[in-house]
Structure formats: C-alpha cells, structure tokens
Amino acid sequence: MVPRQRLAQAFDELLQPGRFKDYGPNGLQVEGRATVQRIVSGVTASRALIESAIADGADTLVVHHGLFWRGQDGRVTGWMKQRLALLLAHDINLFAFHLPLDAHPELGNNAQLGRILGLRTTGRFGEQELGFLGERSEGGGFASPQALAGHVRQVLGREVTLVEGAAGPVERIGWCTGGAQGYFEDAIRAGVQAFLTGEISEPQAHYARECGVSFLACGHHATERYGAPALAGHVAAMLGLEHRFINVDNPA
Template sequence: MATSLQEIIKYSNQLLTPERYRDYCPNGLQVEGKDQVSRIVSGVTASQALLDRAVELEADLVLVHHGYFWKGEAPQICGIKKQRLKTLLVNDISLLAYHLPLDGHPQLGNNAQLAELLGLETVAGLEPDNPLSIGLTGRLTKPVTATEFASHISAVLGREVMHIDAGPELIESVGWCTGAAQDYIDQAAEQGLDAYISGEISEPTVHSARELGIHYFAAGHHATERYGVQALGQALAAEFDLEHQFVDIKNPV
C-alpha cells in the first residue's frame, strides 16, 4: 500500500502537536521527496549511515528524532550537510523529524516509552507547573537497591549505565528525561526523588548528585532515545498500512 506524503505529515502533526513546543529545530517535514510513500525507515539521527541504509532499503521516507537545521548552526550547504541533503534529494526521499514533540508525547514519546521499558509507573511531570513538561516522575512497583536498579537499566537498554551513587539505600521514586537532560537533576532533587535518569552526564552533574543526595544514572543519549521514533514509525505503519523498519546506527554516547 502507499499513501500520500501530505497525509502522513498531517496525521503526524495532529498526533504530536509540534506547534505547542518552543524547539531548537523545525519539526515535521524537513526535506520533501516523492509524493507517495509505501516504505518508512526510522532511526534516531539522520546521519549519513542511516541515509545510506535507507537508500539500500528503498525507503520513501526517513523518520528521525534528530534531524537538521538546528538553531545557531551555519546556514551554508556544504561538507557533511551537502552530502546528507544530496543523498535525500537524489534518491527522492523525504525527511520527517520530530524533536521535543517526540520526547514529550504521553504514549509514543521517548520518556513514556522508556518508562514502559523500565517498568516505571508515571505519576507526574518533572516540571509540575509546566503542562508540556518533557521529563516525568514516577515510582517502582517495589523498592530496590541502587545496584539492582543500575543492573536493571543496563540489561533493558543493552548498555552499561553510569551510576553516581549518592542517594538513599533503596530507590522507589524516580525522575527521568531522555537525551541531554542532565541539568534536570535539580528539579528531581527538589521533588525529593530517590533517583534521576537521563542520557548524558556532564562534569558538574556528579557534584550536583552528591551534594543534592540523589542517585544519578546516565544511560546514554542514543540508548534512551531509540524508542519514541520506533513507536511513531509503528503507529504510522499501522494507520496507513505501510512498511516500516527501524535501523539502529550504533552510537556509544
């Protein structure tokens, strides 16, 4: 089956409501390809490796979390940017990208999907006064030690988590925000949570965890953000009877 590119864009925008977010990049269609779509390839980042694989798989549409045209980047089309755009344009492949809207969606979003994977019961937003809070807070079904929780995260994500051991003996309440959201550790501590999970870690994060008395788990930017785009791709495939394949371009960060 095939459906029009515009129908997919319309459905995705209605689902993710990107107009509600103040983001660092354009959300939705970033590069226009052929009018009809029958095969979607999804991935975390629109890297050259992902685009090359999409060409091999004869994709009509590439769906990603990290696309192009970020605020503050050089506007010239040269080097890496030229080659990536050339790959899409020569092969008539569209690029559809959703950043913060895909982090924050209550069912398909990266944070909702991570909670489901880790068995976390979502309670509220990490920013309680923000209706568009990207991060979430929740609870484990039963308290566990920090070592047990670190092992659980590592097993689920297939990646050794970095643990800053600075909180209570047992963990029950948890905050989380995927990707480069280490600075939200302050909000997690303000809410009295036992632990906070994010993707990346910075040098100051270690000191913040220790001085705030909260466990911190750095589980990988790529590793924590593989699941929203898969969920969205599957939703589009089901809605329009399309083929969908997620391609995981390995990334240790």
C-alpha cells in the same frame, strides 16, 4: 500508498509540535516523493541511516534528530552536503520530531523508555513538562541505586554511569532521555530518589552527592532509540504503510 500530506497530518495530530518551543524545525525537513509507501525510522538523520534507508527501498525517513538546528552554520558543505545530496538524489522525505517526540505520553522517547524499564508514570516535571516521574511497575522499588543501575544496564545493554546519592531503596524515579542533565535540579525539587538521562556534565556529580539523589547517565542514543520506531510504527499501521526501524549504533 498515501499522499505525503496525509502522513504529515497524522504526525501533527499525534504530536502537536506547535505547542513546543524547540531547537529546530519539527515535521517535514526535506521534501521527497509526493506519495509514500515505505517508512524507515531511526534516531538520527546520519549518512549511515540515510544509506541504509536507500538500500531498504524507503521513500520516507522519520527521525528524532533531524538535519537543522538553531544557531548552526547554514552552509551546505561537508557532511550536510553529503546527507542532503543522498536524500534529494533518491527523492526521500525526511521528517524529524525533537521535543514533541520526547514528550508524547505513549509513543514518545520518555514514555517508551519507561515502558521498557518497567516504570509506571505518575507525573511530569520540568520545562515544557518533558521530565517524567514514576515508580517500578511491579512495585517494591529497587533495593539500592546499584540495583537500579544494574537493571538499566541489563535492559539497555550498555554501561551506565552511576553517581550515588543516599543509600537505601529507590522508589521515586525521574527520567528524561537524551541530553537532559540540566533537568536534574528540577527532578530533585520534584522529590525523586534517582534521575535517569542520557548524559552527565560536571555539575551533576556534585548535586547528586550533596542532595542525596542518585544520577544515572545511560547513553544519549541508548535512551532515545525507542520513540521514533514507536511513532513511525503506529502511524504506518494506521495508514497501511510499511515500516522498518534501523538502529545505527552510537556509543554516545
């Protein structure tokens, strides 16, 4: 067991959340036990994840999507009351890291997505340098946008929405997990041939066709389920704590 403050310090040293302009608070969002022993990580602090953490005997939750966001209704009613009531009743700490977890060069969502897709990072782009640039680790690129989409589909185990740009091989790839469709124009300016993210909105289909850069929407949850366990697992091993990742599936 270690003091909660030591765990918080380890997270802050790794992620340096103070460097980021974010949409909500990073770090400890709900205070639980003063000492920690067992961490459960997950993507979102949903009621299903909290209930699973309770059943698993966790004293600490580490997630990418926490409970509090800029501009939300501040009343503790409905789903918010249910989630908070469970955390408080079982004295569970909730740590949430949003953009700092996306950005970390080794443990973050983008770095981990690149790793499992077999992509080698060559640079960064976009606001706060959240977007990653890279190429296929084994070289040679992908024979076509369809080949890239098929590879992503197989690795992530879900359907991929592909809007094709130019035909031909794809070697220069950009990616940013989650709801980063707004980064597409920055990725185009960075010279990519294809861009991967979680979601697509109406304008991106037109940009892809008009600029000749393929756009792949691979699922918000599917692209962001690797950073939280990588972070929590790393810190747990460093501090001698127990850790388990619980995946609460989400089709979005």
